[in-house]
Amino acid sequence: MSTVFNFTFVPWFRSVAPYIHKFRNQTFVVGVPGEAIAAGKLPNLVQDLALIQSMGVRVVLVHGFRPQVNEQLRAKGHEARYHRGIRITDSVALDSAQEAAGQLRYEIEAAFSMGLPNTPMAGATVRVISGNFITARPVGIVDGIDFQHSGLVRKVDAVGIVRALDMGALVLLSPFGFSPTGEAFNLSMEEVATSVAVALQADKLIFVTEIPGIRVRPFDPPGDDNPIDTELPLADAERILAEGPQPAQPTDPGFYLQYCVRACKGGVERSHIIPFAVDGSLLLEVYVHDGIGTMVVDEKLESLREANADDVGGILQLIEPFEKDGTLVKRSRTEIERDIANYTIIEHDGVIFGCAALYPYPEARTGEMASLTVSPQAQGQGDGEKLLKRIEQRARLMGLESIFVLTTRTMHWFLKRGFQPVPPDWLPEARKRKYNWDRRSQVLVKRLG
Numbered sequence: 001m002s003t004v005f006n007f008t009f010v011p012w013f014r015s016v017a018p019y020i021h022k023f024r025n026q027t028f029v030v031g032v033p034g035e036a037i038a039a040g041k042l043p044n045l046v047q048d049l050a051l052i053q054s055m056g057v058r059v060v061l062v063h064g065f066r067p068q069v070n071e072q073l074r075a076k077g078h079e080a081r082y083h084r085g086i087r088i089t090d091s092v093a094l095d096s097a098q099e100a101a102g103q104l105r106y107e108i109e110a111a112f113s114m115g116l117p118n119t120p121m122a123g124a125t126v127r128v129i130s131g132n133f134i135t136a137r138p139v140g141i142v143d144g145i146d147f148q149h150s151g152l153v154r155k156v157d158a159v160g161i162v163r164a165l166d167m168g169a170l171v172l173l174s175p176f177g178f179s180p181t182g183e184a185f186n187l188s189m190e191e192v193a194t195s196v197a198v199a200l201q202a203d204k205l206i207f208v209t210e211i212p213g214i215r216v217r218p219f220d221p222p223g224d225d226n227p228i229d230t231e232l233p234l235a236d237a238e239r240i241l242a243e244g245p246q247p248a249q250p251t252d253p254g255f256y257l258q259y260c261v262r263a264c265k266g267g268v269e270r271s272h273i274i275p276f277a278v279d280g281s282l283l284l285e286v287y288v289h290d291g292i293g294t295m296v297v298d299e300k301l302e303s304l305r306e307a308n309a310d311d312v313g314g315i316l317q318l319i320e321p322f323e324k325d326g327t328l329v330k331r332s333r334t335e336i337e338r339d340i341a342n343y344t345i346i347e348h349d350g351v352i353f354g355c356a357a358l359y360p361y362p363e364a365r366t367g368e369m370a371s372l373t374v375s376p377q378a379q380g381q382g383d384g385e386k387l388l389k390r391i392e393q394r395a396r397l398m399g400l401e402s403i404f405v406l407t408t409r410t411m412h413w414f415l416k417r418g419f420q421p422v423p424p425d426w427l428p429e430a431r432k433r434k435y436n437w438d439r440r441s442q443v444l445v446k447r448l449g
């Protein structure tokens, strides 16, 4: 094995650790349209879902079957009929839907049962449970059109689903529901996934779709100047829906977005739209800082704030690699616990990405900024600068006239931000006594205007 591999794999794997810890025992509802399965994406999606589940996430998978039902209809010599993007399900379409759902369910269960050696599914034991968890009601007659066997979700048996998840099973739902009279209704995958996510108060609703996400200017053509908006506040998502045309096709920007908004308003904190065209998009969205698609959230997730006792573990995890390589001086857990009030952190989605501490020396009207760290995957986006500004602000509030840092490797970063080199003798007496002459750190001072 090449030694380079160790240096890339280990830090990469560790960078995922905060997410693994965070998502354990959380519930994700994942909606996969029939188009993804028709495009041959099922085996890889199943592998990724099995991996996510093995890391402790409780998964509900809802599959769609639009193209598969249309294929069955065509084979019977019938045309698919829609109104407002909803299928009009006559008795032939209902038969076709039942056949397509049966077939797909077998395929999905088979894919989850694979476990050949040397494949990502080796050793995976995913128990799949399906059932009559959805009660439906008819769509009825809209705009004078009778939707016949097309239905809407009336009730979700959340208790039943939770019990199956508690058993460690993955819950698989087809877009079908039954009325109390025993009649079957054809539902849409999006409607089922959204209703289930709200009923379970899931942590995430994820649509793995034919679109890459929502662009910054959703109705303009894609391009470098119109990239995917990775984080869309709920209010902006609602504005896009209000301003845009009524979505009819799954490829319309508002199509999945309307369900994300519904879920978000129903208490699901995060809803995602990600592309099935990108292999591993689920893993990229869930376990990488910026993700790959669009996440609809109730508010901006990144926050700069003073630390509290609950943040000690996150801070330790963040600074440890820099202590190991000698960039930062080692600090023990006890020390950080004791000084936690001195720390400021940047948190994103519950994970700490940056920190800095201020140790005041009021007698010398100065303070030391220590442990300034931004996680390698979030560097270069201005977080270091934000932390510095906040520390300066805290120092000013304490009546300090300057802040100083001791650094061996990051001198230029500070010089660029108004720090000046001074000899170690400059340090306040109390700090000078602790100065490590072997380390030969450069002392840099910034006067606070």
Ligand SMILES: CC(C)(COP(=O)(O)OP(=O)(O)OC[C@H]1O[C@@H](n2cnc3c(N)ncnc32)[C@H](O)[C@@H]1OP(=O)(O)O)[C@@H](O)C(=O)NCCC(=O)NCCS
Residues within 6 Å of the ligand: 322, 327, 328, 371, 372, 373, 374, 375, 378, 379, 380, 381, 382, 383, 384, 385, 386, 405, 406, 407, 408, 409, 410, 411, 412, 413
């Ligand atoms: C120094 C550090 C906190 C900067 O965080 P950041 O969020 O990347 O900072 P910003 O986004 O505000 O600034 C990025 C700029 O700093 C530069 N930079 C990053 N590390 C640097 C270093 N060691 N020396 C000089 N410049 C550096 C980047 O190249 C970038 O330059 P640009 O703006 O010209 O493109 C981060 O690199 C870090 O955690 N480093 C390891 C720990 C460390 O050295 N801490 C200081 C201990 S005293």
